[in-house]
Amino acid sequence: MMNIEEKTFNQDFQFQxxxxxxxxxxxxxWFLFKQNRLAIVGLFIFILFFCSAxxxxxxxxxxxxxxxxxxxxxxxxxxxxxxxPNLDSLRPEEVPTLDFYLMGTDDxxxxxxxxxxxxxxxxxxxxFVAVGIAVLIGIFMGGIAGYFGQYHxxxxxxxxxFILVSGAGLVAGKLIHFGALLLLLGxxxxxxxxxxxxxxxEKAVSSWSAFLSKNAVSVDTLIMRIVDIMLCFPSFFLxxxxxxxxxxxxxxxxxxxxxxxxxGTTRFVRAEFLSLREQDFVAAVKALGVSNFRxxxxxxxxxxxxxxxxxxxxxxxxxxxxxxxxxxxxxGVPPPHATWGNILSDGKRFIFDAPWLTFIxxxxxxxxxxxxxxxxxxxxxxxxxRLRERH
Amino acid sequence: MLSFIGRSIVQKIITLFxxxxxxxxxxxxxxxxxxxxxxxxxxxxxxxxxxxxxxxHLDKPLHVQYLYFYQDFFSGKTVSWKDNQSVLKKIWERFLxxxxxxxxxxxxxxxxxxxxxxxxxxxxxxLYDRSATFISYLLISIPGFFFAxxxxxxxxxxxxxxxxxxxxxxxxKTSMPHIFMDRxxxxxxxxxxxxxxxxxxxxxxxxxxxxxxxxxxxxxxxxAKGLPPEQVHYKHALRNALLPFVTMFGLIxxxxxxxxxxxxxxxSWPGMGRMAYEAILARDYPVILTVNFVSAVLVLIGTFISDxxxxxxxxxxxx
Numbered sequence: 001m002m003n004i005e006e007k008t009f010n011q012d013f014q015f016q017x018x019x020x021x022x023x024x025x026x027x028x029x030w031f032l033f034k035q036n037r038l039a040i041v042g043l044f045i046f047i048l049f050f051c052s053a054x055x056x057x058x059x060x061x062x063x064x065x066x067x068x069x070x071x072x073x074x075x076x077x078x079x080x081x082x083x084x085p086n087l088d089s090l091r092p093e094e095v096p097t098l099d100f101y102l103m104g105t106d107d108x109x110x111x112x113x114x115x116x117x118x119x120x121x122x123x124x125x126x127x128f129v130a131v132g133i134a135v136l137i138g139i140f141m142g143g144i145a146g147y148f149g150q151y152h153x154x155x156x157x158x159x160x161x162f163i164l165v166s167g168a169g170l171v172a173g174k175l176i177h178f179g180a181l182l183l184l185l186g187x188x189x190x191x192x193x194x195x196x197x198x199x200x201x202e203k204a205v206s207s208w209s210a211f212l213s214k215n216a217v218s219v220d221t222l223i224m225r226i227v228d229i230m231l232c233f234p235s236f237f238l239x240x241x242x243x244x245x246x247x248x249x250x251x252x253x254x255x256x257x258x259x260x261x262x263x264g265t266t267r268f269v270r271a272e273f274l275s276l277r278e279q280d281f282v283a284a285v286k287a288l289g290v291s292n293f294r295x296x297x298x299x300x301x302x303x304x305x306x307x308x309x310x311x312x313x314x315x316x317x318x319x320x321x322x323x324x325x326x327x328x329x330x331x332g333v334p335p336p337h338a339t340w341g342n343i344l345s346d347g348k349r350f351i352f353d354a355p356w357l358t359f360i361x362x363x364x365x366x367x368x369x370x371x372x373x374x375x376x377x378x379x380x381x382x383x384x385x386r387l388r389e390r391h
Numbered sequence: 392m393l394s395f396i397g398r399s400i401v402q403k404i405i406t407l408f409x410x411x412x413x414x415x416x417x418x419x420x421x422x423x424x425x426x427x428x429x430x431x432x433x434x435x436x437x438x439x440x441x442x443x444x445x446x447x448h449l450d451k452p453l454h455v456q457y458l459y460f461y462q463d464f465f466s467g468k469t470v471s472w473k474d475n476q477s478v479l480k481k482i483w484e485r486f487l488x489x490x491x492x493x494x495x496x497x498x499x500x501x502x503x504x505x506x507x508x509x510x511x512x513x514x515x516x517x518l519y520d521r522s523a524t525f526i527s528y529l530l531i532s533i534p535g536f537f538f539a540x541x542x543x544x545x546x547x548x549x550x551x552x553x554x555x556x557x558x559x560x561x562x563x564k565t566s567m568p569h570i571f572m573d574r575x576x577x578x579x580x581x582x583x584x585x586x587x588x589x590x591x592x593x594x595x596x597x598x599x600x601x602x603x604x605x606x607x608x609x610x611x612x613x614x615a616k617g618l619p620p621e622q623v624h625y626k627h628a629l630r631n632a633l634l635p636f637v638t639m640f641g642l643i644x645x646x647x648x649x650x651x652x653x654x655x656x657x658x659s660w661p662g663m664g665r666m667a668y669e670a671i672l673a674r675d676y677p678v679i680l681t682v683n684f685v686s687a688v689l690v691l692i693g694t695f696i697s698d699x700x701x702x703x704x705x706x707x708x709x710x
Contacts, residue, residue, distance in 0.1 A: 038525070169453075225406065232410045232687040234645065237667055238417075240652060241679060244671045245421035321534055325653055328536050329668070344537065351540055362537030370532035377528070 032382045039378020045371035053124040056117030066097055069118040069338050073109035078354045080104050081112075104356045106346060112360060115338035119361070122339040123368065126254050126323040127316040133258025135312050138265025141223050143296055145266065146273025149220030158216055160186055224270075227263045235260050236322065243326055248334045253326060257319050264311050272304035306383040313376030317369045324365050340365050392702065399698065403691040410687045415457050418676055447472060460680065469677045473670075478681045481666065486647075488557065489655075489662035493647055495582035500589035507590070508597025513624055515602060523598075527591035539584050539657045552576045556659045581658045585651055600632040607631075637704045641697030645690045 023031065033039060059066045075089045081104040085096055096111055103112040164186040170179030239256050246252045276282060277300075285299050326332045327341025335342070340361040347357025444450045448459045463469045469478040511520040546554055552573075553559050559573050604610065605628050613627045614620075652664040659665075663682070670678035 038528075225402075225409075228406050229409045229413065232406065232690045233414070233683065234686045234690075236652065237664075237682070237686070240668070241671055241683075242417060242421065245418070245674075317532065321532075324534050325536065328534075328653065329656065341534075344534075348540060351544065355544070358537070358540050362534060362540070365534050365537065366529075366532055369534070370528060373528050373532050 029382055033378060036378040036381060038374045039381075042371040042374030042376075042378060045367060046375055049120065049368050049371065050124065052117070053120035057121045060114055060118040065114075067111065067114035067117060069110060069114040070336055071110060071114075073105070076101075076105055076109040077107050078105065078350060079109075080354070081356050081360075103360050104354070106343070106357055107350060107354075112343065112357065115343055116340070116360065116364060118338045119340040119343060120364075122250060122333055122337070123320050123323065123365070126250065126257070127320045127372075129254040130257035130261070130319040130323075131312050131315045133255065134262040134315060135265050135308060137259070137262040139269055139301070139308065141226075141262070142266040142269025143273060143301075145220045145223040146270040147277060147292070147296055147300070149218060149223075149270075149274070152215035152218050153222060155211060155216050160189060163189075220270075223266070227266055230260070230263050233260070236325070239322060240326065240329070240331065243331045248331065250333045250337075253323060253332065257322055261315060261319070264315075265308055268307040268311060269304055272307065273300060276300050276303055306379075310376055310380040310383065313372055313379060317372035317376070320365065320369055320372070395702070396699070399695060403695060407684075407687060407691060411461065411684060412457070414680060414683045414687075415460065416453075418679060419453060419456065443472075460677070463677075464681065464684070469681060471670075471675050471678050473673050473675045473678075478677050481678070482663070482681060482685065485661060485663045485666045488660065489647070489664070491578055492582050492585060492660065492662060495578055496585035496589070497643060497646070499582060499586040500593060503586075504590045504593035505597055508594040509601055509624070509629065511594070512598045512601030512605065520598075523594070527595055530587045530591035533587070535584060535588075535651065536653050536657060538587065539580070539654060542580050542584065543657075546576075546580060550576075554580050554658070557661065577658075581651075581654050581660055584654050597632070597636070600635060601628060604628045604632040634704060638697040638701045641693045641695070641700060644693035644696070645686060647689060 060069050071094060073090060073094050076085060079085075079101050081102065082100055083104065084100050087095065098113075101111055101113070103116060106112055106115070163182050167179045167182030167186060170176075170182065239260055242256045243253055246256070282295065282299065285295050290299075323332065323339070324341035324344070327339045328345045330342075330345065332341050333339050344358055344361040344365075347354065347361070351358050448456050451459070460469070467477070467479055470476060471478050471481060507523055511523040514520050543554060546552060554577060557574075557577055558570070559577075605624075610623060610628055613623045618627075652668045654660070655662045655665040656668055667679065667682045669675075670682070
């Protein structure tokens with residue numbers, strides 16, 4: 001008797017006990033994401049592109065690549081796609097690997113298929129590295145603005161920065177003695193203020209030090225003004241200017257695109273942090289005495305990551321388009337290396353005789369960028385809690 | 392209201408000051424000097440280079456150069472290093488060339504994207520909506536230069552009209568209608584290309600705004616009291632959905648000068664974007680800096696106008 005009662009009690013208790021959700025977050029996400037067919041297609045193309053870029057890197061690099069993108073066969077120029085090579089006029093090492101030109105040849109007789117494979121890797125890395133830089137800067141700036149935004153920068157901080165920057169500038173501008181003096185002065189002040197940090201709070205303040213410790217501008221205002229300043233530049237024009245002035249290299253392009261596109265991420269992260277900061281779970285972790293660093297990256301960041309992920313995916317698409325545009329204008333990766341933009345730009349002179357030189361890279365860029373955009377929009381729909389309830 | 396205007400003007404001037412510093416530093420600290428553009432040119436002897444550097448204050452320290460440049464800029468005396476012409480005059484000429492492109496492009500964008508967006512919001516989830524969505528993604532994703540070549544091939548082979556440049560070379564003396572149609576054909580392609588991205592983005596935005604308003608209670612009420620669907624959609628829903636777009640009038644202003652470097656160079660259109668591109672190639676710092684400065688001013692004016700419009704249109708916002 002007793003035994004049965006205990007059993008039913010246990011069962012009841014089991015029913016009332018809070019159950020863990022049946023699906024993990026990832027499963028729930030995948031369930032919603034599956035319903036968006038366009039986004040699935042986008043994801044599929046994206047994976048395909050990723051694999052072919054990786055494989056392409058292995059097949060086209062090294063001292064003796066399987067597909068040589070730089071091999072010039074002048075006697076075989078402007079052959080259409082799927083054309084058989086004229087074996088009589090080629091030396092054995094010049095015969096294409098596939099025994100035919102899958103995507104034709106360009107005006108120097110180079111295999112377009114090999115060049116496209118080589119270019120895929122450029123597009124992929126430019127997209128990911130540039131967006132990676134932008135997202136890192138954006139999370140950092142947005143996190144500071146959202147979490148530490150209410151703190152103020154004091155007048156002496158500004159003066160100190162000014163002294164240090166102008167000192168460094170003078171050292172760079174060959175006025176070494178004066179600049180070094182300023183730098184020493186600034187560093188000395190930092191050391192002094194660290195040493196006397198505890199005492200200065202209790203001391204009665206004179207009017208001069210009161211002016212120095214006056215609140216000048218809040219951290220949030222400062223960072224958002226920097227964002228405003230960056231948004232004033234016409235972005236493509238700025239990128240073009242910097243890339244044209246710097247020596248041509250793929251790393252410069254990645255860095256420049258990354259440094260000019262972090263503003264959106266900063267705004268998203270800041271907005272998310274401003275609302276997260278007021279929530280109970282953050283107050284609870286603070287009460288537990290968790291460090292700021294851990295609160296930001298372990299507790300707040302996972303909750304703020306959705307808009308960042310969406311804007312990063314779409315940012316990759318934009319970066320690929322920007323790189324193609326730069327290559328098209330002749331500021332991209334230096335010539336022997338193929339990118340989709342410069343294949344198209346070289347091919348435009350033969351647009352009526354050899355349209356494949358324009359259409360193959362153009363369609364490739366279109367499909368890849370489209371897949372990123374569709375995937376990003378699918379992510380946005382799936383991660384948006386307001387839209388999620390409707391399903 | 393007045394204090395808001397005053398505050399934002401002061402703020403924008405400070406922003407502009409920092410923009411001028413940053414753009415000056417970017418250009419002058421980048422490696423390479425204007426005198427190295429054409430080192431093979433026999434006319435560029437060291438003495439001539441030295442004279443140039445003196446002439447344009449390039450031998451002075453950076454902050455002095457900055458002051459010289461903006462002193463010239465605000466007194467309107469900035470000259471291009473390339474041909475010694477006044478920069479403002481050059482920009483003005485190019486601006487007049489770019490203006491028709493901008494106007495036609497904007498008109499195409501705004502007149503097409505509203506009907507498309509509204510219709511796909513009304514027919515949400517149907518074939519029309521889905522295909523409009525897909526096409527707009529397609530238009531966002533297509534590289535402008537590739538699309539330009541597709542259109543050029545299409546127009547040239549089907550209509551047999553020349554499209555490169557502002558007018559057919561050597562058209563000379565022909566009848567007025569002929570010249571007129573020639574100009575129209577030359578204007579059409581670049582402005583359509585400039586509008587494609589705008590149409591795609593704006594129509595998506597119109598659609599999402601309409602959908603949001605259509606979900607409101609007052610729309611349900613309007614339907615429930617038996618109003619015809621047209622009246623519900625176009626009178627009750629559309630008017631409320633239009634609100635954010637009023638403010639976008641301010642934001643199209645920067646497009647005036649940004650132009651499109653790529654499209655203008657494909658079509659050899661002598662506009663702003665192309666001039667900026669040529670200036671970058673020739674390291675013509677005054678032109679680059681002036682274009683940058685003017686476009687920053689336009690961005691700031693644009694956001695200012697959109698703030699003011701928002702204040703006037705939306706009674707809920709009080710500062």
